[in-house]
Amino acid sequence: MADRKNHDQNFKNLILDYPHQALAFFAAEEASDITSAVKITPIRQEQLKERLGERFHELDVPLLVEWPDGRREALLFIVEEDTRTERFSAHRLAHYTLHLSELFDTLRVVPVVIFLYSRKAMVDGLHIKSERHSYLEFRYLSLQLDQLSARAFFESDNLVARLNLPNMQWQATDKVDVYANAIQGLLSLEPDGEKQLKYIDFVDIYSELSVEERQDYQKRYPREESKMAGLSERLRSEGMQQGMQQGMQQGMQQGMQQGRHEGIEGALRLQLNMKFGELPEWTETQLQQASDEQxxxxxARILSADSLEEVMKE
Known part of the structure; x- marks a missing residue:
């Protein structure tokens, strides 16, 4: 299984590539009115680190959501992937949320946490109080992927949900079907070939099919397997063609540079021969090793120089 760092990068890529669908899946309760017209802007992690300081945890994918009609304030979603429930700290997330609220001057902040593995029951917030008063109440949305039924999302038109089928709950006998439905969703919902290839890797990482399971998939889903093979071959061919074009361009540039170099060297050798006669071996060596500038x-020195040494001095 991929390590924590790879989990972080995998989910960051997924959310940045598909922000609308990610919020619709990971934060459905709050994202119901986020249409395609709503602007979603990832906030640069480096800027936040500079302002908040290195003492905070690694920031995942804070998203600034803005409605075009101006009737709503900017809504700041914090989407954090914490992998395992036992590693999560509500205090840390509350601290982070308050700083983002102050930084962007908005009270509309929605913290969302994604868990891949649930080992303990989660509380839905943090309440700081005394016997007399309540001083701080903090809540967040959480999605425990391994608590969702994969079969319930087999027909989903949300690509982020389909790609995460392997991270949901399923029976061992359904593993190949889970993989197949994730791939079917990718091929039908994502038209871009490069992204298809990119997220085939995502599905593969979290499915971890054995050799036997892969063979079973190929037999039971030959059409999808053929599409995947054709996609890989097409992109490989396009990559080879692009590489050949780049190589030809580089070769032409290098050839022009080489031709210019040989032209200068030839003119110099001719004039040296005419003025000083047959050239000694050390001169030939220096000519072959010289740069265009040399x-x-x-x-330029030939006309005024009286010897080879004077022409070719450093």
Missing amino acids: LTQWL
């Missing part, structure tokens, strides 16, 4: 300098 050859040009030596060429």
Whole structure:
């Protein structure tokens, strides 16, 4: 299984590539009115670190959500992937949420936490109080992926949900079907070939099919397997063609540079021969090793120099 760092990067890529669908899946309760017209802007992690200080945990994917009609304030979603419930700290998330609220001057902040593995029951917030007063009440949304039924999302038109089928709850006998429905969702909902190839890797990482399971998938879902093979071959071919074009361009540039170099060297050798006769071996060696700049300098000295040594001095 991928380590924590890879989990972070996998989910950051997923949320940044598909922010609308990510919020609709990970924060459905709050994202119901986020239409395609709503602007979602990832907030640069580096800027936040500079303002908040290194003592805070690694920031995942804070998203600034803005409605075009101006009737709603900016809504700041914090989407944090914490992998395991036992590693999560509500105090840390509350601290982070308060600083973002102050930084962006908004009270509309929605903290969302994604868990891949649930080992303990989660509380839904934090309440700081005394016997007389309540001083701080903090709540957040959480999604425990391994508590969701994969079969319930087999027909979902939300690509983020389909890609996460392997992270949901399923029977061992359903593993190949879970993988197949994730791949079907990717191929049908994502038209871009490069992103299809990118997220085939995502599904593979979290499915971890054995050799036997892979063979079973190929037999039971030949059409999808054929599409995947064709996609890989097409992108490989396009990559080869692009590489050949780049190589030809680089070769032409190098050829032009080489031709210019040989032209200067040839003109210099001719003039040296005419003025000083047959050239000694050390001169030939220096000519072959010289740069364009050196050859040009030596060429300019020929008229005034009285010897080879004077022409080719450093």
